[in-house]
Amino acid sequence: xxxxYISLGSNIEREYxxxxxxxxxxxLGNECRVSPLYEAEPVGFHGPNFYNCVVVIKTPLSLSMLxxxxxxLELKYGRAPDxxxxxxxxxxxxxxxxxxxxxxxxxxLPRSDLFKFAFVLLPMMALSPDLVxxxxxxxxxxxxxxxxxxxxxxxxxxxxx
Numbered sequence: 069x070x071x072x073y074i075s076l077g078s079n080i081e082r083e084y085x086x087x088x089x090x091x092x093x094x095x096l097g098n099e100c101r102v103s104p105l106y107e108a109e110p111v112g113f114h115g116p117n118f119y120n121c122v123v124v125i126k127t128p129l130s131l132s133m134l135x136x137x138x139x140x141l142e143l144k145y146g147r148a149p150d151x152x153x154x155x156x157x158x159x160x161x162x163x164x165x166x167x168x169x170x171x172x173x174x175x176x177l178p179r180s181d182l183f184k185f186a187f188v189l190l191p192m193m194a195l196s197p198d199l200v201x202x203x204x205x206x207x208x209x210x211x212x213x214x215x216x217x218x219x220x221x222x223x224x225x226x227x228x229x
Contacts, residue, residue, distance in 0.1 A: 069097070069126040070167040072134060073195070075181065075188050077160040079110065082119035083226060085145055085159045090123060092141050096134070097127030103191035105224040111185065112154035119224060122164065122191035131166050135175055138163065164188065170203035178202060186217040 074093060078085035086105065094100045103122040110118060127134060138161040143149060146158040164179045171177045178201050181188045189212055192199075197209040204211075 069128055070131075071165075072097070072125055072127050072163060072167070073165040073192065074123050074125070074138065075120065075160075075162045075164050075179075075191070076123060077118050077120045077187070078158055079116045079118040079156050080146070080158045082116075086119050086121065088145055089141065089159055089161060090121075093123050093125055096129060096137060097125035099126045100124070101195060103194045105226055106187060106190060106221050107224050108187040108219060108221045110154075110156075111187075111219060115156045118187065120187040120191065122188065122195055124195055131163070131169060131175075131177075134166070135163060164192070165199075165202065168202045178204065182208075183211060186215070186219045186221045189215055190221060 076086055076089050090102055101124045105119055105121045108118050108120055129137065142159050142161055151157060162179055162181065163175055163177065164182055166177055169177045182192065182201065189208070192208045193212045197207065199208050200206070201208065201211065
């Protein structure tokens with residue numbers, strides 16, 4: 069079993085898609101934990117605000133199988149196969165960490181979003197502040213405390229776990 073951290077985001081029928089994704093992710097492993105849900109303004113384009121959270125699961129799936137499964141879930145819930153990075157989306161699922169794996173390509177691990185976006189880092193803080201990031205050596209809390217956040221982000225009063 070490998071511990072995987074997965075970021076979830078949606079700005080189309082947000083609550084429905086986040087809840088659906090959490091249900092689906094719970095089927096891929098066990099010991100599932102869900103961060104608080106946050107609302108965030110889009111980064112890189114104008115559109116409706118996103119709901120974002122992070123889910124941690126212990127999964128028997130390989131990295132490539134997990135990545136394929138997440139892509140299939142995105143498609144199942146209405147994401148266009150040719151979706152671009154900066155556009156509205158029903159569901160965005162990204163592997164942030166996969167055990168102690170460090171990879172420079174396909175997929176890059178740890179995912180660079182951990183160091184760039186408050187909508188990823190703040191939910192990680194809620195789940196695992198003392199987690200040491202593989203290949204980096206800092207804890208999530210250390211990255212958060214050195215993080216310069218310019219993105220509007222606030223908690224959502226909605227239980228999604």
